[in-house]
Amino acid sequence: MSTSTPPRLPGNTRLLELCDQLWTAVVAGDEYSATEVVLRALDDGVDPESVLLDVIAAVQGKVGEEWAANRISVAREHAATAINERAVAALALHPTARRTPCRGRITVACVDGEWHALPARLVAEVLKLRGWQVDYLGAQVPVPHLISHLHVTKADAVALSSSIATRLPTAHAAITACQAVGVPVLVGGAAFGPDGRYAQLLGADAWAPDARAAADKLAEGPVPRPQVDHQQTDDLPHLADQEYTMVARAGASLVRSVLLALEDAFPAMRTYDNVQRERTAEDLAHIVEFLATALYLGDENLFTWFITWTAQILVARGVPAQSLPPALDLFARELKDFPRATRTLQRGIEALTTDHSTTAGTPA
Known part of the structure; x- marks a missing residue:
C-alpha cells in the first residue's frame, strides 16, 4: 500500500x-x-x-x-x-471551538516517561469543548510536579495518559500519589490495555478507551473521591518476590551479557555492522523493559503480545525474527533463579514458534 x-x-x-x-x-x-x-x-x-x-x-x-x-x-x-x-x-x-467553562476543573497529563502527548492533548481539547476548565500539562510529567500542581489548582480529577506499557509502574505511582491527596484518577491510552484491565489492576478510579469516552464518563457525574489509605503494594502482592525490582535494576547488565552471547547462539549476527548491533542492543533493552513490566503486573500475556509484535515489526523491516528465540533463551539462562521471569520468557519462546506470521520473509 x-x-x-x-x-x-x-x-x-x-x-x-x-x-x-x-x-x-x-x-x-x-x-x-x-x-x-x-x-x-x-x-x-x-x-x-x-x-x-x-x-x-x-x-x-x-x-x-x-x-x-x-x-x-x-x-x-x-x-x-x-x-x-x-x-x-x-x-x-x-x-x-471556544467554550466558556461551565463545569469543574480537570488536569490532563502524560505519565512520567511518556512522550506520546497527542492522545492526552485530544482529551484536553475535547474536555474544553464539553465545558471543562482544563490544565493540560503535556508529556512526561514527574509525579512530584503533578502533585504540586494539584495542591495549587484543587482539580476535581486527573486524566492520565500512557501509550507504552513499560510506563505502567510509573503510572501506578502517579495514580497512588494523586489519590493520596484526595484527587480521583481517570486513565486512558493503549498502555492500559484495550479493555482497561491494567487500569483496574493499578487502582485507577475510572478508565476510558478514548477521548470521547473520557468526556462521556466525566459527564455522567463526579468521579468519587478516593480513600486516602490506599496502599500501592497491597494491590500487587506478587511483587513481594522482588523479581520485578531485580530485573529492572539489572537491565543494563542483562543486555550486555545477552548481546555478547548472542553471536554464538545466532551466528548470522557475526555479519552485523555497528548500526545493526546498536539496533539489536536496543531491541534487547526493550525486551528487558517489557519483561520487567510483565513481572510488575503479574501478566505473562503482556510479554507474549510484545514479543510477537516485535517479531512482526522486524519481519516488516526485512530483519530475521529467528534471532528472538535464542535471545529469550539467553535471558532465561541469566535469570534462572527467577521462576516468574523464566516462565514468562518461555511463554514468549512458545508464542514465537507458534505464530507463523513472524517467520514470513525470513531465510530458511
Whole structure:
C-alpha cells in the first residue's frame, strides 16, 4: 500500500474527504495545507469534536500503522505527528471551538516517561469543548510536579495518559500519589490495555478507551473521591518476590551479557555492522523493559503480545525474527533463579514458534 493511501474509516462522506485531505497533507509534510484542511472544515460548520476525533485522531492512527508496516520512517512519523499537533492547536484557537467553562476543573497529563502527548492533548481539547476548565500539562510529567500542581489548582480529577506499557509502574505511582491527596484518577491510552484491565489492576478510579469516552464518563457525574489509605503494594502482592525490582535494576547488565552471547547462539549476527548491533542492543533493552513490566503486573500475556509484535515489526523491516528465540533463551539462562521471569520468557519462546506470521520473509 502506498503512503498516499488515506485512512479507510467509517463515517459520512464529508469526514472521509477530510481524512483524505489531511492524510495527503500530513504525508507530504505540509503543515500549512494540514491546518487549512482543519480550519476550512470548521468554517464550513463541521463539529470541532468530530474534526478532532474522526479526522485528526483517525489520521494519526494511520500514521502509526504505516510506521509499523515500515512504509514510513521514524523521522516521517515524528514529522506527521508534529503536523497533527499543529492542526489541533489551530483548531483550539478557532472561534467555533471556544467554550466558556461551565463545569469543574480537570488536569490532563502524560505519565512520567511518556512522550506520546497527542492522545492526552485530544482529551484536553475535547474536555474544553464539553465545558471543562482544563490544565493540560503535556508529556512526561514527574509525579512530584503533578502533585504540586494539584495542591495549587484543587482539580476535581486527573486524566492520565500512557501509550507504552513499560510506563505502567510509573503510572501506578502517579495514580497512588494523586489519590493520596484526595484527587480521583481517570486513565486512558493503549498502555492500559484495550479493555482497561491494567487500569483496574493499578487502582485507577475510572478508565476510558478514548477521548470521547473520557468526556462521556466525566459527564455522567463526579468521579468519587478516593480513600486516602490506599496502599500501592497491597494491590500487587506478587511483587513481594522482588523479581520485578531485580530485573529492572539489572537491565543494563542483562543486555550486555545477552548481546555478547548472542553471536554464538545466532551466528548470522557475526555479519552485523555497528548500526545493526546498536539496533539489536536496543531491541534487547526493550525486551528487558517489557519483561520487567510483565513481572510488575503479574501478566505473562503482556510479554507474549510484545514479543510477537516485535517479531512482526522486524519481519516488516526485512530483519530475521529467528534471532528472538535464542535471545529469550539467553535471558532465561541469566535469570534462572527467577521462576516468574523464566516462565514468562518461555511463554514468549512458545508464542514465537507458534505464530507463523513472524517467520514470513525470513531465510530458511
